[in-house]
Amino acid sequence: MNQDTSESTPAGRGNARGEVTRSRLLDAALRSFATRGFHGTSTRDIADAAGMSPAAVYIHYRTKEELLFQLSLSGHRQVREIVDGAAAESTRPDEQIRQVVERYTAWHARHHTMAHVVQHEMPALNPTHAEEIATIRRGIEARIRKIVTTGADAGCFEVSNPAMTALAILSLGIDVARWYREDGAWSPDEIGNEYGELTLRMLTSRR
Amino acid sequence: MNQDTSESTPAGRGNARGEVTRSRLLDAALRSFATRGFHGTSTRDIADAAGMSPAAVYIHYRTKEELLFQLSLSGHRQVREIVDGAAAESTRPDEQIRQVVERYTAWHARHHTMAHVVQHEMPALNPTHAEEIATIRRGIEARIRKIVTTGADAGCFEVSNPAMTALAILSLGIDVARWYREDGAWSPDEIGNEYGELTLRMLTSRR
DNA sequence: GTCTATAGTTCGATAGAC
DNA sequence: GTCTATCGAACTATAGAC
Numbered sequence: 230m231n232q233d234t235s236e237s238t239p240a241g242r243g244n245a246r247g248e249v250t251r252s253r254l255l256d257a258a259l260r261s262f263a264t265r266g267f268h269g270t271s272t273r274d275i276a277d278a279a280g281m282s283p284a285a286v287y288i289h290y291r292t293k294e295e296l297l298f299q300l301s302l303s304g305h306r307q308v309r310e311i312v313d314g315a316a317a318e319s320t321r322p323d324e325q326i327r328q329v330v331e332r333y334t335a336w337h338a339r340h341h342t343m344a345h346v347v348q349h350e351m352p353a354l355n356p357t358h359a360e361e362i363a364t365i366r367r368g369i370e371a372r373i374r375k376i377v378t379t380g381a382d383a384g385c386f387e388v389s390n391p392a393m394t395a396l397a398i399l400s401l402g403i404d405v406a407r408w409y410r411e412d413g414a415w416s417p418d419e420i421g422n423e424y425g426e427l428t429l430r431m432l433t434s435r436r
Numbered sequence: 437m438n439q440d441t442s443e444s445t446p447a448g449r450g451n452a453r454g455e456v457t458r459s460r461l462l463d464a465a466l467r468s469f470a471t472r473g474f475h476g477t478s479t480r481d482i483a484d485a486a487g488m489s490p491a492a493v494y495i496h497y498r499t500k501e502e503l504l505f506q507l508s509l510s511g512h513r514q515v516r517e518i519v520d521g522a523a524a525e526s527t528r529p530d531e532q533i534r535q536v537v538e539r540y541t542a543w544h545a546r547h548h549t550m551a552h553v554v555q556h557e558m559p560a561l562n563p564t565h566a567e568e569i570a571t572i573r574r575g576i577e578a579r580i581r582k583i584v585t586t587g588a589d590a591g592c593f594e595v596s597n598p599a600m601t602a603l604a605i606l607s608l609g610i611d612v613a614r615w616y617r618e619d620g621a622w623s624p625d626e627i628g629n630e631y632g633e634l635t636l637r638m639l640t641s642r643r
Numbered sequence: 644g645t646c647t648a649t650a651g652t653t654c655g656a657t658a659g660a661c
Numbered sequence: 662g663t664c665t666a667t668c669g670a671a672c673t674a675t676a677g678a679c
Contacts, residue, residue: 269475284664284666352473390630401607424604489645489646
């Protein structure tokens with residue numbers, strides 16, 4: 230559960246104490262949402278997990294939904310940066326997709342708590358926040374779909390339905406957050422490597 | 437949303453009226469749970485969706501959780517029968533896994549509303565009910581893992597990690613329930629066929 | 644078997660002392 | 662900035678009339 234939810238903060242800004250408290254609340258909310266879901270979590274649950282009174286929550290966040298939104302925003306931005314960074318590692322579609330899948334999948338295992346909340350609590354966001362998150366999601370999906378279609382057009386991949394195959398690749402990574410166990414047999418990196426192989430097989434026809 | 441949640445009932449049993457009401461309540465609960473989640477759904481939501489008063493719900497089901505359990509049980513049994521039936525179609529692992537994936541995936545698309553509830557609301561079940569559902573799940577997972585390992589041992593598949601590959605195959609089907617849209621470009625059967633192909637590619641190494 | 648009415652609890656969020 | 666105390670609403674489930 231050691232998943233950092235804080236943004237990097239310059240030291241000695243004077244608001245360091247407040248940032249720590251906000252971070253502790255985000256961590257508490259993340260663990261609560263992951264365990265019982267957004268609607269199954271009360272503000273008292275979050276306050277207890279953070280070692281504070283229910284009233285203290287509202288000094289730092291206006292509503293319970295605001296906590297979910299900040300978590301969703303942080304998680305989606307992390308994923309976007311991981312995918313962008315991996316895609317920039319090469320100009321070859323096959324090497325790009327391998328890097329993306331390895332890191333995307335490993336992230337969903339390593340940060341399975343946040344990944345679960347990010348992937349499955351979106352309907353609990355208010356319409357404004359949901360749209361902001363959906364925009365980031367569409368960017369991530371488009372980036373992966375682009376790699377598949379570019380590789381298919383270049384003859385690097387042999388796929389009959391690039392758009393559906395891109396969805397399948399996303400599904401593999403996303404669902405790792407559901408079944409991954411910290412005390413399981415495989416590390417996040419091992420899962421990422423194996424899934425990278427499986428993905429390249431999906432993208433290349435047998436002879 | 438035309439997803440039948442009722443068990444087949446012999447006509448003219450005398451309790452036909454009661455069965456219809458129970459079925460309407462299950463349908464209402466299913467749609468509500470799928471839209472807002474179990475904890476986000478009130479018994480008034482379910483009653484409204486079924487065209488009844490909140491009190492009428494409790495004549496047919498003891499608690500809100502009982503409704504979720506009956507839905508989960510029905511959904512999991514449907515999946516188990518689909519997987520068992522598909523596996524019985526052949527003795528060749530490659531044909532077995534193709535049939536299983538085609539039908540498993542198509543089911544998750546066609547019954548995406550139930551699939552979503554079945555796959556993601558398990559933590560809301562009470563411990564007794566959760567264990568009963570988990571037993572069915574383990575059977576389904578074991579059945580698919582068995583096909584993969586049998587095929588690997590027979591040299592029919594070439595996989596470095598059969599257990600993880602079996603999880604990947606399950607993930608592909610499960611996550612279809614998240615992204616499938618009834619007004620989308622592909623039918624459940626089309627998705628099933630494509631996913632059957634992708635799965636066979638994953639199970640066979642390139643030369 | 645279904646209704647209206649409501650009991651008893653818990654919820655999200657706020658007031659005001661310190 | 663954190664606390665105790667609490668408001669008003671919404672919740673699950675039940676009581677009792679019909």
